[in-house]
Amino acid sequence: MSPVSSSAPHGQWPLRTVQVLGGGNAGSSAHVRSLTEGLVARGVRVTVCAPVEADRAYDFTGAGAEHVHVPRSSDPAAVAALRAACADADLVHAHGLHASFRAVLALGGRTTPLVVTWHNRARAEGARAHLLRLLERRVVKTAAVVLGTSSDLVDRARRSGARDARLAAVGLPGQRRPSLTLGCARAGGPPSHDDPDRLRSKVRAELxxxxxxxxxxxxxxxxxxxxxxxxxAARAWRELDPLPLVVVAGEGPLRPVLQRRIEDEELPVRLIGHREDVPELLAAADLALVTSSWESRSVLAQEALHARVPLVATRVGGIPDLVGDAADLVPYGDAQALAESVVRLLADPERRELLRERGARQAATWPTEDETVAQVLSVYDELTQPRPLA
Known part of the structure; x- marks a missing residue:
């Protein structure tokens, strides 16, 4: 564990915070890892309450935190473990709706300030959607401050009754550069000293x-x-020469359905499963695609602009504010608009170069990890510093 400074910018004692994670969201886990490192470096004591699998994946202890295993559950045992971890905390910071609700249960009756960050919108239908809305209201009415990673999340918190909802400054954690090796993370081998062009050729040959x-x-x-x-949309690309290939990195419940369609319709699409070399894949790509029904701060969109890869994305959630004029935006669910945007970009190298330049400029406006930590610390100060007597 990294040494913790005995001095702190928060008063006469090192501030002790508890970060609460559900463990199911990669973006929030990476954010907490980055936040932990920054807080510890500034003399804050940090405990991360998360499933043990999350600590294995994100190494919160390596960032200087104490890790406490709390299952991704709201059963009495999980809440009791969280309550014990928060016993002497100066402030609790929960990430995501379910983790925030567990923190509310664990802090029941205590005056410990609760900060909540919403990284994404919980998705459900029918009776479960109604339950999630009730959880949201309970959480935001209990939290001292709600931080939303996009303006629509802030608006949603305010509509749900938040007394203080603000836009979060969220940097892209551990901004990665291509490691100049193909699959080294998967193979465990040493980094290669290949140049970027050779790396690109290797990746494209593999795919x-x-x-x-x-x-x-x-x-x-x-x-x-x-x-x-x-x-x-990929149906429209079957007539192009040369034929573009869409590569989708990821796993999930729809894989059998998608794979069946790809085979039955002979679509130029490959599902390649979970990958640890996404930066290398992105560096080899001609275009990046985000087709979601909703995103807050899409990690792929951010990495694409950082990597100067032209982006086509849906005009939903926080994406328009995130990318500005540095991407081609299309309506969600409109396959024709998506296909036409891709076909136009592939035929227009000048437009692609313009998006690369705009992407680099837009990425430079995003908060850094240091700025993210600074904003969070300012919120912590507001909630923990003694107030002067009137």
Missing amino acids: GTIGRPLLIAVGSLDRHRGYDVLLD
Whole structure:
């Protein structure tokens, strides 16, 4: 564990915070890992309450935190474990709706300030959707501050009764550069010293896209990702010469359905499963695609703009604010608009270069990890510093 400074910018004692994670969202887990590192470096004591699998994947202890295993459940045992971990906390910060609800239960009757960050919108239908709305109201009315990673999440919190809802500054955690090796994370081998052009050729050869455009999408194979619409759009690309290939990195419950459609309709799409080399895949791509029904701060969109890869994305959630004019935006569910945007971009190298330049400029406006930590610390200060007597 990294050493923790004995001095802190919050008063006479090191501030102790508890970060609560559900463990199911990669974006929020990476954010907590980054936040932990920044807080510890500034003298804050951090305990991360999350399933043990999350600590294995994101190494919160390696970032200087104490890790406490709390299952991804709201049963009495999980709530009791969380209550014990929060016993001497100066402040509790929960990430995501379910983790926030567990924190509310664990803090019942205590005056410990609760900060909540919403990274995404919970999705459900029917009776479960009504239950989630009740949980949202309970959480936001209990939280001292709700931070939303997009303006529509902030608006949703306010409509649900939040007394203080703000836009979160969220940097892209651990902004990665291609490691200049193909599959080294999977194979465990040492980094290669190949140059970027050689790396690109290796990746494209592996995927079978030498001499043809490569389009990449990344994300779990779930309904909200819009991959059914992507397959509809791919029909229009079968007539192009050379034929573009769409590569989808991710796993999920819809894989059998999507794979059957790809085979039955002979679509130029490959499902390649979960990958640890997404930066390398992205660096080799001609276009990146985000087809979701809703996103807050899409990690793929951010990585595409950082990597100067032209992006086509749905005009939903926080994406328009995130990318500005640095991407081609299309309506969600409109396969024709998606297909036409892709075909136009593949035929227009000048437009692709313009998007690359705009993407680099837009990425430079996003908050850094340091700015993210600074905003969070300012919120913590507001809630924990003694107030002067009137």
